[in-house]
Amino acid sequence: MQRLLLLIIVAVASQAAAQERPTAAEVLANSAPSDWRTPAPENMLYLQLPHGRVVFELAPQFAPLHSANIRRLVGAGYFDGLSILRSQDNYVVQWGDPDADGDRARPIGNAEPVLDGEFHTDAGGASFTRIDSEDAYAPEVGFVDGFPAARDGPDGRLWLTHCYGMLGVGRGNAADSGNGAQLYVVTGHAPRHLDRNVTLVGRVIDGIEHLATLPRGSGPLGFFESSNEFVPVASMRLGSALPEDERLQVELLRTDTATFSRLVEARRHRAEEWFVDPVDAIEVCNVPLPARPR
């Protein structure tokens, strides 16, 4: 019994019960090679911190202007030597230029200084894998190209959702005041009230713990109050600018596949032996988005 106590909360990797429903682990074990995709190097971002590397996939189909501007900034080395400025518990980590509002602001080069917000796009035409879920914030939730998303309906608006690990663009009170020079990552319970109010541009696919475990800032909204709290950004690079052997060799499960739908169902109906009252429900931000070494 005591050994079992160490197991406690059984997650994806747990053992299968002798039931007809497969577990998530079994679904993945039975996936086909074609269920997986390799993200394009030009959509990969690498944030190098002193203590580790965080890897992102951009979603330019949702935020073409911001993705292009971020590529310009990253390509020019804009972020290199800047800092993580904010770590708010159960909310976000944010980085950029600590002198952005002063005379010593770093020039943004050929990047656009302000962009219209890309808060939503059109649902028509997008391949939306809807999941059956009552959602507090949206009529329909699901996945598009590997990203969690929501929409009004098939002909309405479509937007990325603020799940754990999503990458967004800081902005001021004006909807068009963001440009990609301040970025944030969701490191807590999904702040879905931000959906459609700020531009999401991608998500973390590796290394989020290097952001999520940062000490929290002592100032309002988790901002670091003095520069000795700042965590330096060593560099930020596009995957296409990295040598092949420095790129993350990873495959991501396609979300428009039968395997993914089976994974969602395996997480909705928990077949693992540990569950005594299987849930038969799932929320969009609790759906895993599996990655594996390529």
Added chain:
Amino acid sequence: MQRLLLLIIVAVASQAAAQERPTAAEVLANSAPSDWRTPAPENMLYLQLPHGRVVFELAPQFAPLHSANIRRLVGAGYFDGLSILRSQDNYVVQWGDPDADGDRARPIGNAEPVLDGEFHTDAGGASFTRIDSEDAYAPEVGFVDGFPAARDGPDGRLWLTHCYGMLGVGRGNAADSGNGAQLYVVTGHAPRHLDRNVTLVGRVIDGIEHLATLPRGSGPLGFFESSNEFVPVASMRLGSALPEDERLQVELLRTDTATFSRLVEARRHRAEEWFVDPVDAIEVCNVPLPARPR
């Protein structure tokens, strides 16, 4: 504009917009003394770690057997010198006896070795402050005595929900295999699929960052793989066993008040100037549970 970029995501403390709806900050500023309560010392738990202190409020009305057993364990100093054993990203931190399954297991004294799971109770009779929210996991969600909760309906089952910061009791595969000697705290997006499958006994009211920022364990399910990863538990104490001047002097907002209902509405309808597409929705785990110095 650049100064605004530093503001970015405006939370509770944000400025009020010139609108008729109050912000959350305004609701709290207008609260009455009677809207606040002082948690009972016998329901307070203090977890002392090398780097800080985490304070919990127990919810014995939901889990009387487990609360009583935890009081026995804590009262006997059971946790002193044990370890944090697990830190799983976007999930839980867990502590207890690393030798629990071996010959060197620490004796649990007069505590019960196993308890029936207290996974839900009866909704009838409980003061349930329901909130209007579509929920993926439950027919009705709301708050009871300051804790997030869900129920089937007024005469059905009632249970605590796995929101960020909730305190739970680890168990093995058998529903009655938990006893309170292994405890966990939710440190990521609410794993609501655990609701009604494991006993929740309370929540963190102060210092959760000391758990949430712990390095993640490298083993399966975030367990630490070697003892040099363990984080020592210096002590665990009941508030009633601490001298008055060592207790957290705190008041918590009552959740059965008009002020709390106004707070929920202020978070549902975001009046802060930053929001361009106010959300008009809220999820139970995104409702703040304010604390203030007493």
